[in-house]
Amino acid sequence: MTALQRIRQEVDDYHPFLKLLILLVGAGAAAGIARFVFGLGATTNLSDTYPWGLWISFDVVTSVPLAAGAFVLGAIVHCFHIKKLEPLIRPAIVTGFLGYSLVCIGLLLDLGQPQRGWHVFAYPNLHSPMFEVALCVMSYTTVALIEFLSPVCEKFGLHVPLRVLRTIEVPLIVLGASIATLHQSTIGTFFLIAVDKLHNLWYNPILPLLFWISAVFTGMNIIIVEAVLVHRYLKQPDETELLSTLTKIIPWFLGIYLCLKLYALVFLSARPLFDRPMLTVLFLAEVVLGIIVPLILFMGKRIRTNGSLQLLAASMVVFFGLVLNRFNVSMFGMIQKNQQTYYPSFLESVVTVGIIAAHILFFALIARYFPIFEHHPETVDYEIPDHFQRIDKHPVAEERV
């Protein structure tokens, strides 16, 4: 049997949903090629009025905080030492790594001269938020890749690299969290330059801080969404009890975020605030459905034991509190009065759908071929200096069910 046949057999085995995803990813890739063949003007609805469109708003500004789960959970588990959440950390790292890789792909498609990406190193401009984000995203993607190597090495039984990875695990998490803090907030700094363009509802000097806090709570909510979906569709154990720990942390961040947002609105924003009905509705949707309602849900008792309720509240935060917020800031709030509106073109949408599909597809495939849900420390030779007490020397054959 040739390799090709083997691959075909393997793919035939996949769930129809995965096959659909493969199709969408293929379509996205074709659309991406079309962008380079026919040019940005012919394939997108971008214009001099809207130099940034769906690709920046979703594939970069929104995807980066959506991939925040890895650094947030890493810090919770390894720095704050809430060890019981460790089973969630590998899926979170995979999501983070995939998310950032796809951000890089989205960015390369959107750049006019992607072949010159290295110019960022050659001609750095320390006053540019874009320089800062480019540097951070590249280094964070590298960190996430290194973190992701653990299950890969386990899969192939590479014990020596695994030991090295174990040794640098905590420093790597600290480094990753610090880098992520920088670029999560600096994406907010992008829009500080749009002082006469971004609507007053969103423009305020603490936008970078708001972006960082919302990235942190989104990271936790994404983990909840992911864990519940993985339990339902990938036949993994029910993690409701573990997730209840996160549901106790989330309301603090949501609460602080809400207070800061209202403070910024009242004291730090220019007037008028509510002069455009459509923007007011979008703002209210973001605040009420994305922060206040989930905050109430997360403060209740019932959410600690109810997986469906966790999924509902977490999805509300992700869709309204984060995705809508980022679109409000980077797209809707930037539209001026009496300006023609921007709609993404068909090709732009196909690329973005392809990127989302790629994320889900690669996650499912990695889950299929690499040990990301089951951790088997007992299979590893751990005769290494263990400064961080990371390794249980006498593994108890204790199966989590």
Add this chain to the structure above:
Amino acid sequence: MSASTTTDISQQRTFLIDLTRCTGCRSCQVACKQWNQLEAEKTCFFKGEGYQNPPTTSEHTLTTIKFRDYQKHGQNEFAFYKEMCMHCNDPACVSVCPVSAFIKTPEGPVVYDTERCIGCRFCMVACPFGIPKYQWSKALPLVMKCTGCYSRIKEGLIPACAKACPSAISYGSREDMVNTAQKRLAARPDKYVNRIYGLNEAGGTSVLYLSALPFNELGFKKVTMQPLPSFTWAALRFVPAVFITMGSTLSFISWLTHRKERLRKEAEAGKGAHTEHKEAKP
């Protein structure tokens, strides 16, 4: 960090465009196209606002005369607005470009290095005047913008549009241009609105305008009086501190929690050994 505080802008080359003296002949538009060898655009009358043609600036048109009809004493009148790069003293495009493709030259013009640009289009988002335009027709596009005819200035010439203009554009040091503008405002207060657009807009620009109509009615954008880079720098300057604080705090917390864990384990081990010892004794 801002250019306006570190460099003397009074000697920078500056355009003074007196819109009351503009006749709308558009020779500046033609001269700009010729000097910069820009392609013609297929246009038609009344596509944009009134008589202006082409309707907007674009990758092929770096300066354009905007037309505005209005009524004065029951008579139809025209007012004009020459749209071009303002060559800010502390330009937003210079500060946001990740690869330093924009440079504010000591002579005044803001120029763009086509060899460096990676095409992120942040300059287009950042520019308060909407000046940088993109080559949307190309697969690997670049930004197009007015260079203030930097190549001509280097040779001791004045910019093409200023040279071609029969009446409205004066060109010289910023100091002289501001003085001239103030003199004109003082001499004919009835003729002008009492304002020099560009004196403080976006922290001051190397293009100054005088007008008979209020500037917003002519289509001038409402912009902040502060240099735009100051807004992002207010947040960006904290980056090293945030990185160090975040890194050291997390490191310290990790050290603390791991130490606690180690002590707990040692205590447990000690207790275990102790009980074993006890058991062994009898």
